[in-house]
Amino acid sequence: xxxxxxxxxxxxxxxxxxxxxxxxxxxxxxxxxxxxxxxxxxxxxxxxxxxxxxxxxxxxxxxxxxxxxxxxxxxxxxxxxxxxxxxxxxxxxxxxxxxxxxxxxxxxxxxxxxxxxxxxxxxxxxxxxxxxxxxxxxxxxxxxxxxxxxxxxxxxxxxxxxxxxxxxxxxxxxxxxxxxxxxxxxxxxxxxxxxxxxxxxxxxxxxxxxxxxx
Amino acid sequence: xxxxxxxxxxxxxxxxxxxxxxxxxxxxxxxxxxxxxxxxxxxxxxxxxxxxxxxxxxxxxxxxxxxxxxxxxxxxxxxxxxxxxxxxxxxxxxxxxxxxxxxxxxxxxxxxxxxxxxxxxxxxxxxxxxxxxxxxxxxxxxxxxxxxxxxxxxxxxxxxxxxxxxxxxxxxxxxxxxxxxxxxxxxxxxxxxxxxxxxxxxxxxxxxxxxxxx
DNA sequence: CGCATCAGTCAACAGCCGTAGAATGAACGC
DNA sequence: GCGTTCATTCTACGGCTGTTGACTGATGCG
Numbered sequence: 001x002x003x004x005x006x007x008x009x010x011x012x013x014x015x016x017x018x019x020x021x022x023x024x025x026x027x028x029x030x031x032x033x034x035x036x037x038x039x040x041x042x043x044x045x046x047x048x049x050x051x052x053x054x055x056x057x058x059x060x061x062x063x064x065x066x067x068x069x070x071x072x073x074x075x076x077x078x079x080x081x082x083x084x085x086x087x088x089x090x091x092x093x094x095x096x097x098x099x100x101x102x103x104x105x106x107x108x109x110x111x112x113x114x115x116x117x118x119x120x121x122x123x124x125x126x127x128x129x130x131x132x133x134x135x136x137x138x139x140x141x142x143x144x145x146x147x148x149x150x151x152x153x154x155x156x157x158x159x160x161x162x163x164x165x166x167x168x169x170x171x172x173x174x175x176x177x178x179x180x181x182x183x184x185x186x187x188x189x190x191x192x193x194x195x196x197x198x199x200x201x202x203x204x205x206x207x208x209x210x211x212x213x214x
Numbered sequence: 215x216x217x218x219x220x221x222x223x224x225x226x227x228x229x230x231x232x233x234x235x236x237x238x239x240x241x242x243x244x245x246x247x248x249x250x251x252x253x254x255x256x257x258x259x260x261x262x263x264x265x266x267x268x269x270x271x272x273x274x275x276x277x278x279x280x281x282x283x284x285x286x287x288x289x290x291x292x293x294x295x296x297x298x299x300x301x302x303x304x305x306x307x308x309x310x311x312x313x314x315x316x317x318x319x320x321x322x323x324x325x326x327x328x329x330x331x332x333x334x335x336x337x338x339x340x341x342x343x344x345x346x347x348x349x350x351x352x353x354x355x356x357x358x359x360x361x362x363x364x365x366x367x368x369x370x371x372x373x374x375x376x377x378x379x380x381x382x383x384x385x386x387x388x389x390x391x392x393x394x395x396x397x398x399x400x401x402x403x404x405x406x407x408x409x410x411x412x413x414x415x416x417x418x419x420x421x422x423x424x425x426x427x428x
Numbered sequence: 429c430g431c432a433t434c435a436g437t438c439a440a441c442a443g444c445c446g447t448a449g450a451a452t453g454a455a456c457g458c
Numbered sequence: 459g460c461g462t463t464c465a466t467t468c469t470a471c472g473g474c475t476g477t478t479g480a481c482t483g484a485t486g487c488g
Binding site for chain 2: 036124136158177
Binding site for chain 1: 463464465466467468469
């Protein structure tokens, strides 16, 4: 059936070219941010003409939107499910605060290990591109809500936001700012140091709160 | 003596205009970041011609450098000295870990209260402008070293960097990304929630450090 | 007063940007 | 085979950018 002839159909070739463009765009957006990434540079990096990028994606904004929505991790926290595709993310934080803590730490660990290309594209561009910030905020809200439910405290939403801020701060300072201490440290070191920090945020102030709402 | 005639000397007038330009630049850099801030916009906002900005500052890069080096808080943590100009910053973190924690929290509280204009100019541009990142890293290192000395742990430098990352993450997510939960929260709330977090990083794992930390 | 200095303006240049549209040529359906 | 579709390229336009240099007029100094 499928002959080994290297003659792809037209649709295949288009998709292939689109992918090449998207890959180049993702990398450049991550490296330089939205403003400093030019369509010409993306096209050149993908080995095509700039007009073709326009023809396929319509505009620079739309290209950026495609890059960020295609990004494997637009989420704040993407808990490692261990490969179980059937595991709903909804159950990951639903349990105890301890489970939430470990899920967050695992997510952070993976983000510190993998090359966070597309994640960086979002993170870097969020700070200059209002659309990117909006898109991120919208995408992150359900995840924040979910995390909020796992935290037994009246100010759980603020706690969840702080956890998000900490994670982003660490990633930004390691990859964007490249603070040497953080850039050189191993993910395990970082996780070990942050665990008590996360625990203090996910667990309620059981000491003197006495609000026995749980 | 000094007549109320509004006729300043030439040098005074120049410095006054320079200040106006610097103020406008600081605000615009903070609002839009480096790339989206144009010299023409700065000049227009300061009520002068774009050529004058060039004449005074040489280039956009130099103007940005002046803005960031003039910034009242290029420092990571600027502990509140209570107005004592003679208090050397060197002594602020020199004491116990608890003192360092409180100094960091006070600094964060002030940053969450005041309009962090120039601080944002640095923070926002750091993430897109390589020069700004370098300049920041250089300026922050002594402060990090200082904080490191206050932490009695073998990995004190990493702990200090994490504290810096957390502070920046919170500020960035509140002012740059404007995550609603964080933007609406009061500084006191945030500080209260972060205190145990900071404590866990500034104090050594004296309790259960028995198990070989490798 | 007379000349040098300098704050400040104006017009322009060269370059890069996103984008549009015509042109080309190969792949496709009939 | 023929006309159409479509991937792809080329050229170009208008706008914005940083930057330059000539210009103007008030100010300072001798």
